[in-house]
Amino acid sequence: MARAFDLERSSREFAQELTELLNRTICNGVRLSAVLEPTKKFTVVGYGLTRENRDPRVGIPISRPVNTPTYLSIYILLAPDEFNKYLMVQTSVVLLARDVELTCELLHYDYERDKGDGYPEAHLQICADSDDWRELGPDRALKKLHLPVGGRRYRPSLEDLIEFLIVEGFAEGHPGWKDVLDEGRRKFQIKQLKAAVRRYPEVAKEALAEEGLL
Numbered sequence: 001m002a003r004a005f006d007l008e009r010s011s012r013e014f015a016q017e018l019t020e021l022l023n024r025t026i027c028n029g030v031r032l033s034a035v036l037e038p039t040k041k042f043t044v045v046g047y048g049l050t051r052e053n054r055d056p057r058v059g060i061p062i063s064r065p066v067n068t069p070t071y072l073s074i075y076i077l078l079a080p081d082e083f084n085k086y087l088m089v090q091t092s093v094v095l096l097a098r099d100v101e102l103t104c105e106l107l108h109y110d111y112e113r114d115k116g117d118g119y120p121e122a123h124l125q126i127c128a129d130s131d132d133w134r135e136l137g138p139d140r141a142l143k144k145l146h147l148p149v150g151g152r153r154y155r156p157s158l159e160d161l162i163e164f165l166i167v168e169g170f171a172e173g174h175p176g177w178k179d180v181l182d183e184g185r186r187k188f189q190i191k192q193l194k195a196a197v198r199r200y201p202e203v204a205k206e207a208l209a210e211e212g213l214l
Contacts, residue, residue, distance in 0.1 A: 060072040
């Protein structure tokens with residue numbers, strides 16, 4: 001018999017998965033926590049969290065940084081899905097900064113489910129500027145633009161930012177980092193695929209029938 005969905009337990013397990021991903025690729029000894037919000041409808045996953053402070057604004061140190069240090073910040077708001085059976089990301093922000101206080105932001109991947117202000121739910125913002133962008137108008141500074149990145153189902157994962165840091169020389173990956181990222185991506189893609197099948201079961205049946213598997 002399947003056990004009942006438990007938001008707090010599932011969030012802790014998710015935080016542990018991300019902790020292992022970080023420590024096997026670009027970090028040493030960091031730990032992400034999952035904290036239940038007072039309403040008990042949501043949990044927050046991040047670094048340095050307490051029940052009293054669920055947004056401490058402290059960066060995650062990257063081990064063996066190349067040239068100048070950089071820091072990560074991870075903030076993920078979780079909730080049960082509409083059927084109260086699976087963990088669902090409501091909001092996530094994965095940020096890269098130059099300082100541990102996160103005041104010198106470099107870029108951030110954002111996802112906000114059911115975002116209602118016209119901007120894409122999943123987007124990338126690069127905290128940079130240039131004369132060419134400013135010449136397009138005061139609201140066209142690069143750091144103000146929301147670049148769509150795959151939408152709800154195919155948005156980037158933490159693995160993508162970790163890979164960027166390693167291949168572009170901002171961090172040195174631990175031995176075997178590529179295999180860790182490949183496995184993490186595979187798990188993420190399977191979760192997304194299962195969610196899509198639950199949302200569109202008839203399409204899934206049609207695809208299986210076309211391949212002679214149903």
